[in-house]
Amino acid sequence: MSAHTNVLTVTQLNTYVKSILEGDRNLQVVYVQGEISNFTDHYRSGHLYFSLKDSGGVIKAVMFAGNARRLRFKPEDGMKVLACGRVSLYEVTGQYQFYVNELQPVGAGALAIAFEQLKSRLEKEGLFAEERKKALPRCPERIGVVTSPTGAAVRDILNILSRRWPLSEVVLCPVLVQGEEAAPQIAEAIARFNREKAADVLIVGRGGGSIEDLWAFNEECVARAVAESKIPVISAVGHETDFTICDFVADLRAPTPSAAAELAVPDRGEVLRNLLHTDEILRNSLQNRMNLERQKLDRVTMALGESLNQPLEKNRQKLSRLMAQLDALSPLKVLSRGYAVVKKEDGAVLENASEAVPDEILHLRLKNGALKCRVLEQEQV
Template structure:
């Protein structure tokens, strides 16, 4: 019996309300998928007075509903329009009141630069999953390099800056230059070939690969997979020195060490005359690596805390309620328009009915009905008069047929006593009795002389 009760309780625990189910599905979507990158075409863009944006992202085969709240869309540097190709970063979520799967957009950018950023993140993720960026496979730089190799443009400012630093720090250090293009599609193969050439010649024991600053497109050859693999597979330790300090490339992750600038790279590889400076550089490197590890751990912890905060943050409910308010406002506008249309149609029907019940029309109809009734009354009266005359004639004829006067007219008479008793038998009289005889015209007073049966 207890087993049956336990089973019933377990089944009851699996019964969801719709609200609970939608809330659970939303939490699953937001926890498991987190932030995603998505590219597509804008359609059905709506910007209500609340300041939020609602639209769909579509491609050739599918579409998904999206909401971007005003706290985020204020940072969009352009005016989105239907048909525009964009790249967005979004949270996969569920709009609980309607049970609709949707994206909450955190950022938006045109698909041009955005696609490059997306390619960057995809390649970084894939190569990182292979272990190409693992710290364990990175090698330390030689403390006393025999020679330094520079893979860069022979005419760029970066080469001049590195040579200046190397000459200042270690004027006796041999430097080998492997000239290559550092911009455009042809630069990819040249950079790979220069790294491979340095490995074949084995004339240097550290390589600096890099160039000066530029746009994302200018630096893109250092974000190519072929260059990253050439750096990672190099038998010679490689320092990546691409662009300025704020520029980050795939080559930086693949190299044994990243330098913020070409000049800084030269500072790192060139031994200083002072042993103290060498120890400081070594300590600086260790501190930088430790800080990077701590930053990675802190970023991971922050992401976990942010996810927990998102599940408890009233901002999510406020976003849901704000979207629900926009939906209710839209439904109210539609309802008011529908009611107004119904009122106008009802007013038109009442006007038609009022015209149909106009006093003039009613009076004319009344006159027609009165005239018809009067005509029917006269016809009925004439018919009834004719019927009465005919009936009277019939009754008169029948009355004449049974009238005593008609009988008297044929020679018969009526004899009565003076008291008015009709004499129908001789035995009703006595001799000498006076009687009155009524004729067709006039009457006679007679006396009985004798009686015979």
């Protein structure tokens, strides 16, 4: 080794190599396609560490928290991705690596993967289970609506609710329904309705749109808020063919916001028709019961009358016999045959001629009238 040999420290060498890599414009914006392996998510820092590999080689990669937060899916080992970033060297370890700014799945879109990842995780937790879904009240007094205050969805919901069941009070909690701030606002609105017990049923949703437009309803915070709600939730996101995570967690999924309003309340016209039909059934049933009871009463009355008439008739016949006997024994009956009743002055009935004395005054009672007589003499018969 000559005296003119330039001896470098390790740090100087790493710094020099790093400057060469970072000075190459071709390495500042690089697209690399490969398969993720050795994936590590540092939850505290938010940085993602992994390797990208193909059949011929491997490169270390890192994605810092600021870029990682923008990901719509969770990277996993074995996932094929297209990464965009720059090549540099980490001086502490002397490891050359790929600093990733953007990451996209190869094949299925990032949102589709994120959707399936969250759907699978929540399903395993039991958040979609039918047995945990709550029944809707038949006639809610207050209906909470969580949606944009300016969209067509809220107008459709309000129109249908006022037409079908105007007795209900509608409580609107306006929120953003797309964009980064939408999901936290929706989740907080659901939680607030529960804290204040401000509704009997909730309609959560918006009109149709692209998967990006509807993405707030695929966020985990919204799914958790719906799952934790003590108030039954109707999810009404997009059109009939659109499905979101919110739909799976909700107690009931409506294909559209308009359909959600129809499911939330009964139709007053139908209720009125049912009431009239029920009234008719009750009236007919009551009339039939009254007729039946009246027939029973008539039979009982007839039987009672017969049971009372039998002894009465017997007594009437007996009375007639006694009256006939009494009539036959009546003194008046005897007098009518030409006999007379003789009484003394003191009213004593005279039965024997020997009881009278000459010149005694006697009274004779005839059939018609009476005589006052004087005794002339006694005759023995």
